[in-house]
Amino acid sequence: MVCADELGPVIPRSFPPAPGWTADGHRVKALLDYGRGPEKTWVYGALRVGDGQEVTMTAPSRNSVGYQHLLAAVEAANPAGTIMVITDNLSSHTSASTRTWLADHPRIQHTFIPKRACWLNLQEGWWRLFRRQALAGQSFATPEEITLATKVATCQLNARARPWYGAAQHVPTPPPAGSHVPPLRNVALGCGDGAGGRGSC
DSSP states (O other): OEEEEEEEEEOSSBOOOOSOBOTTSOBOOOOOOOOOOSOOEEEEEEEETTTOOEEEEEESSOSHHHHHHHHHHHHHHOOSSOEEEEEOOOHHHHSHHHHHHHHTOTTEEEEEOOTTOGGGOTHHHHHHHHIIIIITTOBOSSHHHHHHHHHHHHHHHHHTOOOOTTGGGOOOOOOOTTOOOOOOOOHHHHOSOSSTTOSOO
16 A cells, blocks of 8 residues: 655745754754746655654656655555555646556555545544655755755655554553642633632632
8 A cells, every 4th residue: 555645846946944942942943935937846755654664755747747756656656566546636636637647557456535534544643743854954056956855755664664554543651550640721611709600719
């Protein structure tokens, strides 16, 4: 199973650093950059859920041809078996050109997520890791620099990849035996003198 999506457009400019604090206790800041270059880059990505490995590529636009190139890269990275691709129903994913391409590649099958439900696509979660690894605190002058950063960040993230299929099944660790956990208190309901809920806490 593979989750696919596009990120962008990513425009050559300076990106603010990731949230954090310096060694001396100051918040990390960056100069505001309102510049926008005319060149845009789209980052295509496909996450293999079973082991967390990612396939990425960049393109100057988001269209059917770019999506088909991503699917070809996914097919090359998964040489055996059926490939189930989970993605949204963007026009480039459902176009006649893409359907014709898929007819010649029967191993690839599509499952489309509902509209306005992008959180069902695990690739969205991977984009968060990618932005922090490749874009945060960086300054890009050209699309080629964005492409290079994409390749480097993908290799770094793949080196420490983990399966994604158990992420939604996290069970909180219970408190140690004998420990006292006070009940939750809703301040809005707990304040008042009992007569109309008015008063002070």
